[in-house]
Each structure stands twice: as C-alpha cells, then as structure tokens.
Amino acid sequence: MVTVESIDEVLATHQPALPSTRLSMVEQTLTRLLLFVILGVLLGLVLMPETVWDNGLRPIIWEPIQQDAGAQGDAGYSYQNTAIYTFGLLASVVVFQALFRTLQLPADDKMMIALIAWVCLAPIFRVLEDADFFPSSIDWLLISPIIHLHLATWLIAIGFVSHLVGKKWDHVGGDLGELNIRMRIVPVLCLALLFMWAILFRPGYAEHDMGLIWVIIGLGIGFASLIFAFHATREWPTI
Known part of the structure; x- marks a missing residue:
C-alpha cells in the first residue's frame, strides 16, 4: 500500500x-x-x-x-x-x-496555499456575473476566457510587485526583516485591493439596493482579511 x-x-x-x-x-x-x-x-x-x-x-x-x-x-x-x-x-x-x-520562483506548499484564493476567485466572480451583480460595462471582464486572463494579470502583477518591493528583506531574519517587509508590502496590497474593489465591485454596489453600510463593512472585512493573512504567513517569501 x-x-x-x-x-x-x-x-x-x-x-x-x-x-x-x-x-x-x-x-x-x-x-x-x-x-x-x-x-x-x-x-x-x-x-x-x-x-x-x-x-x-x-x-x-x-x-x-x-x-x-x-x-x-x-x-x-x-x-x-x-x-x-x-x-x-x-x-x-x-x-x-x-x-x-x-x-x-518557489513551487512548494506555501505557493499552493497562496494560489488557492486566486483559483476560487474565478468561479465566485462568474456566479456573481450570472446573478447580474456587476454592471454591464464590465461584464466582459468576467466571461471565459477573459476572466482567466484578467485574474492572471492581477496575480502576476501583484506577485511581481511584492517580490520587487520586499526582496531586499527576504533573507533578513528576525523582527527587523519582517517589520520592513510589512511596512513596504502591506500598503501596496491594500492599495491593490482598493483598486480592484473600485474597478469591479463599486459600480455593482451603486446599482443594488444594499445600502452604503454594507459596502463599508465588506471593504473593511476585505482589509482585515488581508492583514490577517499577511500576519498568518509570517516569514514566508514575499512573492
């Protein structure tokens, strides 16, 4: 066996x-x-x-x-x-x-875990598009095969920027290296999340009767999840 x-x-x-x-x-x-x-x-x-x-x-x-x-x-x-x-x-x-x-580039279990979220995004976006959540002006971004190219562009861009910003401190052990990585990468990732939300989700919220409070709560949860994930992956390579 x-x-x-x-x-x-x-x-x-x-x-x-x-x-x-x-x-x-x-x-x-x-x-x-x-x-x-x-x-x-x-x-x-x-x-x-x-x-x-x-x-x-x-x-x-x-x-x-x-x-x-x-x-x-x-x-x-x-x-x-x-x-x-x-x-x-x-x-x-x-x-x-x-x-x-x-x-x-690393190809281990850490990379696999990091990519799972991106793999899940495609079917989630596709279901939301089928439910007419997004405005018609950006529907084409969420249709196969464009959705895969679209998400691959986000993935490669964020991975490249993270590696470029944090590579200097990747091999510095202890709290000094981790602190410098966080100070540089967390703002970049937060701006990327805000940019993605502004392009994809904000127009959708404007067309639905959800209320502004749910928009703020959802965006806050997104930022909190990002910071928590960054903390949980302490000492992982920046890419």
Missing part, C-alpha cells in the same frame, strides 16, 4: 530530467508558438484589420463573449472558439509555469 511517507521518500530522492533553467521540447514549442500567434495577430490587426478582426477574431472570439455577457447566455459559443479557448489556456499554463520555473 502506498503511503504519504513513501511518496515523500520518492520525491526527496527524485532527480529532474532537466535542470530548472532549461525548457523541455514541449515548453519551447508552445512558447515559440504562443509568441508567433501573438505577434501575428498584432501585425494582422495593424496591416489587415478587416481580415483579422472583422472576418476572424470578432465573429469567432469577441461576439460570443459579448453574447455570454448579455442576455443570450452561452448562445454564441461553438466547437471552434471553445477549442481555441481550451488550447490557449492550456498553452498559457505550460508557458507560464516554465517561465516561473526558470526564474527560480
């Missing part, structure tokens, strides 16, 4: 097939393909906007997103754009994990 201890023993002595700084053939292929597609689309939008946008991206990608954000639900989705979304998201996962690995 396989036990947790036996799995830990195998993982402790496991040797990776490639160094962390090298990309596998699949990772290299997908990275080049993704860059080629992005550059090709950008050049197409500039040089042949009618062909690339009017006859390509708009009816296949953009219009289904608009229909899903409106009253038509998922009526605009097809096998074609669903396959494009699926391949694009899977390729992005492979490319970004390869990038993070080559940058020597």
